[in-house]
Amino acid sequence: MLSAHIGYEFGDLNTISSGYAKVENGRFYVGQMAYQTVVLPKLSVLDQKTAKLISDFSAQGGRVVVLGKYPEMLDGEACDVKGQYLSRAEFVLDIGALVENLKNGAYHLETDLSDGAIRIYRTEKDGE
Numbered sequence: 001m002l003s004a005h006i007g008y009e010f011g012d013l014n015t016i017s018s019g020y021a022k023v024e025n026g027r028f029y030v031g032q033m034a035y036q037t038v039v040l041p042k043l044s045v046l047d048q049k050t051a052k053l054i055s056d057f058s059a060q061g062g063r064v065v066v067l068g069k070y071p072e073m074l075d076g077e078a079c080d081v082k083g084q085y086l087s088r089a090e091f092v093l094d095i096g097a098l099v100e101n102l103k104n105g106a107y108h109l110e111t112d113l114s115d116g117a118i119r120i121y122r123t124e125k126d127g128e
Helices: 013-020 048-059 081-085 095-103
Strands: 021-024 027-030 033-035 037-040 063-067 090-092 107-112 117-122
Touching (some): 013 021, 013 027, 013 048, 021 048, 048 081, 063 095
Parallel strands (some): 063 090
Antiparallel strands (some): 021 027, 027 033
16 A cells, blocks of 8 residues: 555554444544544454444445455354445455555545545546
């Protein structure tokens, strides 16, 4: 992502599930920071609180992208995480595929100088 000049921030599951995160008006908040896109890396396990937040976020129109594979366990137990919590998520095979989509115009970046956020938006081929 860095080599493609795409800014991002890491959020760890411990911080998110310990009460610092919330979902409001289609945005995923961690502390004072608000996000319109959440990218889940290759995770085997997701905790229920985080899964619920991500599910609520996507239900409110937030964008969730799963890279590489869907989590297969919830709180250490086998679970259909994709079906129960991530059914609205987009799947991208790897970072290279996401970057390639960005380069091909499937996504565009916008910066809101009022809050310093960089947002990634997906557009269709006709620009809508």
